[in-house]
Amino acid sequence: MTDQLRIGTRASALALAQTGSMADAIAAKTGREVEIVRITTEGDTSTESLKNVGGTGIFASALRHALLAGECDVVVHSLKDLPTAPADGLALAAVPKRADARDALCARDGLRLAQLPGGARVGTGSPRRRAQLRASRPDLEVVDIRGNVDTRLGRVGHDLDAVVLAAAGLSRLGRSDAITELLELSPWPTAPGQGALALETRAGDEKLVSALEHRTSRITVSAERGVLALLEAGCAAPVGASAMIEDGLLFLSARVYAVDGEHQLTSSHAAYVDDSADPAGEVSQRVARELLDLGAAELAPLGSSGAAEPTDASGAAG
Numbered sequence: 001m002t003d004q005l006r007i008g009t010r011a012s013a014l015a016l017a018q019t020g021s022m023a024d025a026i027a028a029k030t031g032r033e034v035e036i037v038r039i040t041t042e043g044d045t046s047t048e049s050l051k052n053v054g055g056t057g058i059f060a061s062a063l064r065h066a067l068l069a070g071e072c073d074v075v076v077h078s079l080k081d082l083p084t085a086p087a088d089g090l091a092l093a094a095v096p097k098r099a100d101a102r103d104a105l106c107a108r109d110g111l112r113l114a115q116l117p118g119g120a121r122v123g124t125g126s127p128r129r130r131a132q133l134r135a136s137r138p139d140l141e142v143v144d145i146r147g148n149v150d151t152r153l154g155r156v157g158h159d160l161d162a163v164v165l166a167a168a169g170l171s172r173l174g175r176s177d178a179i180t181e182l183l184e185l186s187p188w189p190t191a192p193g194q195g196a197l198a199l200e201t202r203a204g205d206e207k208l209v210s211a212l213e214h215r216t217s218r219i220t221v222s223a224e225r226g227v228l229a230l231l232e233a234g235c236a237a238p239v240g241a242s243a244m245i246e247d248g249l250l251f252l253s254a255r256v257y258a259v260d261g262e263h264q265l266t267s268s269h270a271a272y273v274d275d276s277a278d279p280a281g282e283v284s285q286r287v288a289r290e291l292l293d294l295g296a297a298e299l300a301p302l303g304s305s306g307a308a309e310p311t312d313a314s315g316a317a318g
Ligand SMILES: NCc1[nH]cc(CCC(=O)O)c1CC(=O)O
Pocket: 078, 079, 080, 081, 164, 165, 166, 167, 168, 169, 170, 193, 194, 195, 196, 197, 315, 316, 317, 318
């Protein structure tokens, strides 16, 4: 045993950026020395479209194996890429303060969504973003892409007119300059947990990072992820969710999209945080039950078994 805390991370630029900032925060808050350990995952090496990459949480699983094998003590995930099912022997030890949950349009020539000409080519690998683009601009051509953030941005102004990416990821990479419009959450709810990180440890080791825990972020992401879990949906399902706490009131809204974006179902509920032992569980149950009653399971490809559309949860889609 050394006194060093070893933090495992994927080797992508985004993962390294977010792990670096967490390493600094952990070092500052705990006074411990931190070492960053790179771990390769299938999701980083595959060049297949997200549609063709199977399995749940391929980004997460290699990191989890490394943790269980004792190769590192903490791993940093993008929370939205983390399957909702708890992992045996591991703990979601801390949810640090969440960054911007919004999606961002990055278009050529400073264009906003409404200003893109008909037939403009917009890239995304995410079924949710595809449906949202179809819903707001059915005249655009949505192009299925994947690859890292810089690769995607590099195509704007070349073979694509725009891409849609998470604002938080762009910010972590120092690329917020590429954003031409931030898409507001009420018309454009994003992936459950988007913009938040998750610090995972072996069960029993939660204290290693508990100084990073941010309660409001934990409650809001738990509410959003609760919907996904109760719908039995993967994190690449066409589901958007947005929770916030204002004046002690937890507000959760979730939307399920048909693949074509033409049809969608929305449910919103609220609860006072101090009135409930589990406010996140309470609102997510009400929202999920309402969505299922309205026919969410028939409308959209939610689960991973036997669905015709991409529902794997590799998370690259966002
Ligand atoms: N799906 C990949 C992914 N996972 C996390 C982020 C960055 C933003 C975040 O932490 O939510 C991104 C990129 C994107 O969706 O544009």
